Each structure stands twice: as structure tokens, then as C-alpha cells.
Amino acid sequence: MKCYTQVYVMNSIEAVETYCKAFGAEVSLEIKNEAKTKYEHCELSVNGEPILAVAEAPEPYDVSAIHRMRLQTMTFNAFELGSAAAVENAVGVLSNGGVILEEIHELPWSKCCATVIDKYGVCWWVSI
Numbered sequence: 001m002k003c004y005t006q007v008y009v010m011n012s013i014e015a016v017e018t019y020c021k022a023f024g025a026e027v028s029l030e031i032k033n034e035a036k037t038k039y040e041h042c043e044l045s046v047n048g049e050p051i052l053a054v055a056e057a058p059e060p061y062d063v064s065a066i067h068r069m070r071l072q073t074m075t076f077n078a079f080e081l082g083s084a085a086a087v088e089n090a091v092g093v094l095s096n097g098g099v100i101l102e103e104i105h106e107l108p109w110s111k112c113c114a115t116v117i118d119k120y121g122v123c124w125w126v127s128i
Contacts, residue, residue: 005076006053009120010061012039016054018118019044022093023078024086025051052076066121067099075115079127084112090126094118 009015013032016039019025025044033040038056045051065071081087084104091104097119104114113127 002050004050004052006055007076007120007122008055008057009122010057010063011120012042012054012056013037015120016042016044018093018096018120019052019054022090023051023081051078061121063119063121067117070099070101070117071121072101072115072117072123075123075125077125077127079110079113079125081126081128084128087112087114087126087128090124091116094124094126 016027020027023046025046027042028045028050029041029043030039031041032038039054040056042054043050044054078090081090087104091100091114094116099117100114101117102115104112107113110127113125115123115125117123
């Protein structure tokens with residue numbers, strides 16, 4: 001069995017570009033709507049392994065409220081990024097227009113990690 005997550009966001013095409021830049025991912029499957037303005041389904045992979053599926057949110061939501069309330073209804077754990085530089089890159093990309101909940105720091109189980117809610121309202125814990 002394999003299991004990875006799917007996130008529903010507004011501005012799904014831009015979100016895919018952001019996640020590819022943050023994690024060094026590539027699009028391995030994409031299905032856009034008829035107007036080619038949104039993803040109905042998009043799969044991202046790193047080194048040939050699927051990591052995330054992205055689709056346009058079916059209903060609009062208030063990202064500013066998520067940022068203001070620092071709301072974490074679910075956190076996506078992106079770990080084993082390989083280096084502190086990779087964590088710093090991911091945090092830099094994901095925090096652009098988002099909110100850093102926990103700056104890069106060390107924990108007993110991770111030498112380098114941080115928590116960010118991105119501009120799409122998705123909460124990420126990134127770690128070395």
C-alpha cells in the first residue's frame with residue numbers, strides 16, 4: 001500500500017508551482033479543467049516517488065482568517081528533506097505570503113525543522 005495526501009486549495013496552478021519550488025518536486029500527472037485555469041487533479045513527485053496531490057478547492061475559503069487565527073486543522077509533514085539548506089528553502093518559499101508558526105529550530109527528533117501556514121492556508125511542518 002502507498003499513501004500520500006491531497007490538498008484542496010484556491011489558485012491550484014500557482015500552488016503547484018510553489019510546492020514544486022519548495023520541495024524540488026515535479027508534476028507527474030496533471031488534469032486541468034476545460035478552461036485550463038484550475039487543476040481538477042495534479043500529482044507531484046520527488047525522485048519518481050509521489051508526495052502530494054493538489055486540486056482546486058470546490059468552495060472559496062478565507063485564507064486571511066486562517067493566517068490571523070494561526071489555524072492548524074491539519075499539518076502536512078514534509079521530512080527527510082536532506083539538508084538544512086533544503087529546509088531553509090522550503091520555509092522561505094512556503095512563508096512567502098504565509099505565516100511562520102515556528103521558526104527553524106532544533107527538537108530532540110529533528111535537528112532542523114519549522115512550521116509554516118502557506119499563502120493557500122495549508123500548514124506544513126518541514127524537517128531535515
